[in-house]
Amino acid sequence: MSGLLAVRPAEMGSVVGVDPVPAQRNAVEPDDREVGRRFAAGDEQALALAYERWAGQIHGMAVRAFGPGPDAEDVTQQTFVSAWTGRAGYRSDKGPLPGWLVGVARHKIADTWAKRERQRRETEAAMADAQAAPPDRVTSGFDSQVADRFLVLEELARLGQPQRGIIELAFFEDLTHAQIADRTGIPLGTVKSHIRRTLERLRTRLEVDGAALHA
Amino acid sequence: MQHCTPEQLALAALREPLPADDADHLAGCEQCRTEVISLQRAVDAVAVPQLAAPGAPVAPPPGVWAGIAAATGVSATPRTDVARQAPAAEEPAQPAAEVVPFRSRRRPLLLVAAAVVAGAALGAGAVAVVQSQDGGEPVTAVALDPWPTTRPPVARRSSSSPTVRGWSRSTSTRPSWRTATTRSG
Numbered sequence: 001m002s003g004l005l006a007v008r009p010a011e012m013g014s015v016v017g018v019d020p021v022p023a024q025r026n027a028v029e030p031d032d033r034e035v036g037r038r039f040a041a042g043d044e045q046a047l048a049l050a051y052e053r054w055a056g057q058i059h060g061m062a063v064r065a066f067g068p069g070p071d072a073e074d075v076t077q078q079t080f081v082s083a084w085t086g087r088a089g090y091r092s093d094k095g096p097l098p099g100w101l102v103g104v105a106r107h108k109i110a111d112t113w114a115k116r117e118r119q120r121r122e123t124e125a126a127m128a129d130a131q132a133a134p135p136d137r138v139t140s141g142f143d144s145q146v147a148d149r150f151l152v153l154e155e156l157a158r159l160g161q162p163q164r165g166i167i168e169l170a171f172f173e174d175l176t177h178a179q180i181a182d183r184t185g186i187p188l189g190t191v192k193s194h195i196r197r198t199l200e201r202l203r204t205r206l207e208v209d210g211a212a213l214h215a
Numbered sequence: 216m217q218h219c220t221p222e223q224l225a226l227a228a229l230r231e232p233l234p235a236d237d238a239d240h241l242a243g244c245e246q247c248r249t250e251v252i253s254l255q256r257a258v259d260a261v262a263v264p265q266l267a268a269p270g271a272p273v274a275p276p277p278g279v280w281a282g283i284a285a286a287t288g289v290s291a292t293p294r295t296d297v298a299r300q301a302p303a304a305e306e307p308a309q310p311a312a313e314v315v316p317f318r319s320r321r322r323p324l325l326l327v328a329a330a331v332v333a334g335a336a337l338g339a340g341a342v343a344v345v346q347s348q349d350g351g352e353p354v355t356a357v358a359l360d361p362w363p364t365t366r367p368p369v370a371r372r373s374s375s376s377p378t379v380r381g382w383s384r385s386t387s388t389r390p391s392w393r394t395a396t397t398r399s400g
Contacts, residue, residue, distance in 0.1 A: 048291040051280060055293070056272030063273045065265035076275045077282040084287050106266050113265055148260035171261055172268045176231050196225040202257035210256075 036097035039083075040090050047084050054098045055080070058105045065109045066116075075112055079105040095161045099168075107153050114146045148206055155205045159198065166191055167198045219247050228254035 030038065030046075032053070038046035058079050062072035083090070083104045094100050156164060156171075162184065169175045169183065177195060181188045219227070219237045227233055227241060228251050241247050280293060 044289040044291040047283075047287065047289050048293040051283065052293040055275050055279070057269040059275040059279070060271050060273040061269045064270060068273070073275060073279050073282075077279050077286070080283045081286045084283075084289070102269060106261075109265050145260060148256060149263075149266075152257050152260045153266075168268075170229050171258065172266060174267075177226055177229075192222040192226065195229070196222045199225045199228055199254045199257060203254055206256055206260075 032096060032098065033092075036090070036092065036100075039097055040087055040092075042087065047080065050083075050097060050101065051080060054101055057098065058101060061102070061105055062109065066112065071112055071116070075105065075108045078108045082108070089157075093160050095165055099165070103153070103157055103168075107150075107157075110146075110149050110153060114150075117146070144210070148210055151205055151209055152202055155202055159201075162186060163194050163198050166194045170195060218244065221250075224250050225254055227251045228258055230258075 030049070035046050035049045035053070039050055055076060059072065059076040062075035062079075066072045066075070079101060083101055086104075090097065090100050156167065159167070165184065166180055166186070169180045170177070175183065177191045178188065180186070181191045184191070186194075217240075219233070219241055223233055223237050224241075224247060227237075232238065233241060241251070284290070284292070
């Protein structure tokens with residue numbers, strides 16, 4: 001298992017370190033795993049190193065979601081602030097630090113997105129009021145989707161490896177189970193049963209808490 | 216035939232194509248389809264491009280770190296030269312080449328834009344070559360080419376990625392942003 005986790009940073013691929021001078025840095029600087037360890041231990045320098053290496057990837061996601069500007073900058077900033085203040089929640093069984101940061105960024109993006117949608121709907125509702133049109137046409141569908149999204153992201157954050165890595169490759173990189181097996185070196189049958197169990201777990205979470213949210 | 220296995224139904228929930236037997240059964244079996252739909256709720260909740268795996272890095276402006284430092288009270292500072300160079304990492308100087316296709320198909324518009332830029336740059340390079348050869352100085356042509364040998368993967372990626380590795384599994388039923396990607400390829 002530790003072998004699997006060791007190769008994961010390269011295989012997950014989605015979070016490639018930003019390192020324009022690798023030759024110089026490798027001699028004196030900790031590798032990504034070490035940065036993760038120090039980050040979890042509260043070493044301030046590790047936060048700066050994590051920012052150097054992965055802020056570009058995180059900000060790239062934020063800009064893709066919201067375009068360049070204050071919303072994207074907020075997402076990037078909040079991702080690192082939350083990751084730092086919540087660093088106790090990061091352990092090596094969560095996988096490499098950059099993947100964990102991406103998970104935090106997804107939460108922030110979902111937050112910001114939901115906020116934007118809410119504002120948009122309020123504006124629309126205000127306009128509909130002004131025009132005396134029947135309100136509430138679109139709101140309930142959107143609300144349940146947003147609620148589901150938060151629950152799924154939250155549940156994903158609770159998964160250990162390799163379950164989390166597997167389902168993230170399926171969800172966020174759109175790989176088939178065969179491609180996931182290929183990428184990770186995990187046997188096909190194991191990938192399939194992890195996918196099955198994770199989807200069941202997510203379904204249960206949605207059925208229990210999703211229902212409660214709407215009650 | 217018997218019902219599909221739980222594993223197959225999970226794959227169906229992810230919209231992977233099933234073997235013909237399973238697909239036929241699923242099409243006609245209310246019980247199996249209900250199971251797929253119930254598993255699909257989680258899949259669909261996060262199937263939005265905003266949450267897809269990271270693509271091209273973008274260097275955040277300096278104020279972002281300032282905000283982080285202020286909020287956390289951390290006094291260590293990242294080297295700004297490194298952060299500022301982040302966009303350069305779009306070029307796979309690291310062994311990222313094999314993962315690029317999976318990422319890129321999530322970003323059809325960005326890739327189209329990248330391809331356009333690449334094409335424009337290549338075009339400009341070609342013009343530069345022609346012009347410099349007119350001047351009888353072919354060595355200059357190399358220097359003028361704005362798209363050195365490491366760059367072509369950007370253009371290649373964008374044209375090939377939509378068909379790479381199983382993308383077809385989502386042609387029919389994925390949310391529209393995904394099918395749009397397929398069509399764009």
